[in-house]
Amino acid sequence: MNSALNIGQSHDGGVCIVTLSGRIDSTNANDLMSQLTKLILAGEKSIVVDLGAVLYLTSAAFRALLVATDEAERNAAKFVLCSLGGHVRELFEMGGLLEVFTVHPSRAEAVARLG
Amino acid sequence: MSSSVDIVIHNELSEIALVRDALDQLGSELEVPAQAIVQLQVALDEIVSNVIKYSWVDGGKHDILVRITVEDDGVALDIFDDGEPFDPRGVPEPLPSLAGMRPEPGGVGIHMVRKLVDDFAYRRIDARNHTTLTKKCATGALTRRID
Numbered sequence: 001m002n003s004a005l006n007i008g009q010s011h012d013g014g015v016c017i018v019t020l021s022g023r024i025d026s027t028n029a030n031d032l033m034s035q036l037t038k039l040i041l042a043g044e045k046s047i048v049v050d051l052g053a054v055l056y057l058t059s060a061a062f063r064a065l066l067v068a069t070d071e072a073e074r075n076a077a078k079f080v081l082c083s084l085g086g087h088v089r090e091l092f093e094m095g096g097l098l099e100v101f102t103v104h105p106s107r108a109e110a111v112a113r114l115g
Numbered sequence: 116m117s118s119s120v121d122i123v124i125h126n127e128l129s130e131i132a133l134v135r136d137a138l139d140q141l142g143s144e145l146e147v148p149a150q151a152i153v154q155l156q157v158a159l160d161e162i163v164s165n166v167i168k169y170s171w172v173d174g175g176k177h178d179i180l181v182r183i184t185v186e187d188d189g190v191a192l193d194i195f196d197d198g199e200p201f202d203p204r205g206v207p208e209p210l211p212s213l214a215g216m217r218p219e220p221g222g223v224g225i226h227m228v229r230k231l232v233d234d235f236a237y238r239r240i241d242a243r244n245h246t247t248l249t250k251k252c253a254t255g256a257l258t259r260r261i262d
Contacts, residue, residue, distance in 0.1 A: 091227065095223045
């Protein structure tokens with residue numbers, strides 16, 4: 001069964017960029033959480049999660065992102081989100097979570113702030 | 116006129132994908148607006164993941180029945196389980212998040228369900244929980260009936 005979520009990873013200078021595409025729900029949020037935790041524990045100090053190609057996300061995804069945010073804080077790493085499009089931004093708003101994360105409009109801006 | 120599909124899954128999170136994919140398929144066959152399908156998929160995930168986590172305490176394998184019904188004027192999801200009585204509508208609203216504070220995500224999902232669907236109903240019948248999520252939208256169910 002395809003997991004419906006693809007997690008890509010690249011670097012732009014010292015910034016680690018995690019590109020998510022597809023759907024993030026209860027079936028795969030744990031995969032996302034462990035990937036992000038692994039990056040933080042591996043010593044990445046600047047992480048941008050690009051949600052531009054995400055179709056939707058559920059509260060399981062918010063939980064994964066909150067856990068990663070806490071883990072980043074414990075490890076003195078910067079952890080930000082970028083490119084929240086239509087449905088995705090609406091869902092963050094519905095969950096009351098837009099203010100909880102550091103969100104940048106575009107990947108370029110996120111990298112510029114962290115780099 | 117309506118088209119209805121029953122899907123039985125086990126109480127494992129990975130199996131929610133079966134219903135999610137069925138919604139995609141039915142949605143495209145019956146011309147349900149993409150936004151309505153996305154909203155139902157999110158609401159489905161919230162409700163069924165709650166059922167899986169909290170309905171049974173015995174750790175055993177159980178069935179959850181999800182019925183997808185597409186009518187001319189909307190889509191309904193009926194979710195049945197024979198676990199502990201639990202009305203998901205009773206989950207309290209999450210506290211508003213204050214700047215610099217992390218909310219506990221518990222309750223966030225159900226709060227989203229309330230906003231995502233037009234009707235959110237629950238009944239306990241014959242020792243089963245029965246949650247119904249209804250989204251109003253124009254569909255092609257009248258002209259594109261499937262059996």
